Amino acid sequence: MAKVVLVTGMQAAGKSTIAPLLAARIGPPAATLDGDVFYHGVVAGAEVMTPDPSAEAIRQLELRYDASSLVAQHYADAGFDFVCSDIVLGEHVERWFSRLHNVEKYLIVLVPSVESIVEREVARGGGNAYRDWEQPGGSPADAVRALQAGLEEIPRRGLWLDTTGQTPEETVEAIDLEKARW
Numbered sequence: 001m002a003k004v005v006l007v008t009g010m011q012a013a014g015k016s017t018i019a020p021l022l023a024a025r026i027g028p029p030a031a032t033l034d035g036d037v038f039y040h041g042v043v044a045g046a047e048v049m050t051p052d053p054s055a056e057a058i059r060q061l062e063l064r065y066d067a068s069s070l071v072a073q074h075y076a077d078a079g080f081d082f083v084c085s086d087i088v089l090g091e092h093v094e095r096w097f098s099r100l101h102n103v104e105k106y107l108i109v110l111v112p113s114v115e116s117i118v119e120r121e122v123a124r125g126g127g128n129a130y131r132d133w134e135q136p137g138g139s140p141a142d143a144v145r146a147l148q149a150g151l152e153e154i155p156r157r158g159l160w161l162d163t164t165g166q167t168p169e170e171t172v173e174a175i176d177l178e179k180a181r182w
Helices: 015-026 036-041 055-077 091-098 114-123 140-152 168-174
Strands: 003-009 030-034 081-085 104-110 159-161
Touching (some): 003 015, 003 055, 003 091, 015 030, 015 104, 015 168, 030 036, 030 055, 036 055, 055 081, 114 140
Parallel strands (some): 003 104, 030 081, 104 159
């Protein structure tokens, strides 16, 4: 039975770096996809998620999640293990997994420290990923903390890893899929 792994966490937590490394470890055959592919696919009329999202932003977010779970199922049906990386929070995690059938399901939540996330975001030339979440007079760290509240709404299942100070290879080495079962 094919394995389907969802790797989630905050922006700059390491999801898109970890996913292909993990897929290479659990395959062959194995494939991976970053949910940002679908985020960037909306080229006209895109609505971004904010602390007070529009109905259209939520609809586009759910389309993105549904698309990635459909791709995961498609690859699994073809006999591939599949690793998806995306920021999937709260009740959306349950919905994402509910779309999968006849696969082994795994959840990995990357939870490096707030300071580590801010440092990583700045180091990769970003620093603006959390701007829509910043309150007047607030800092990027405050914005990360606000968005991290969504992690608390994820059912406490799967494997939750504090990856602060770890290299991507160390994080992949620390992943025990048996502990990540959904």
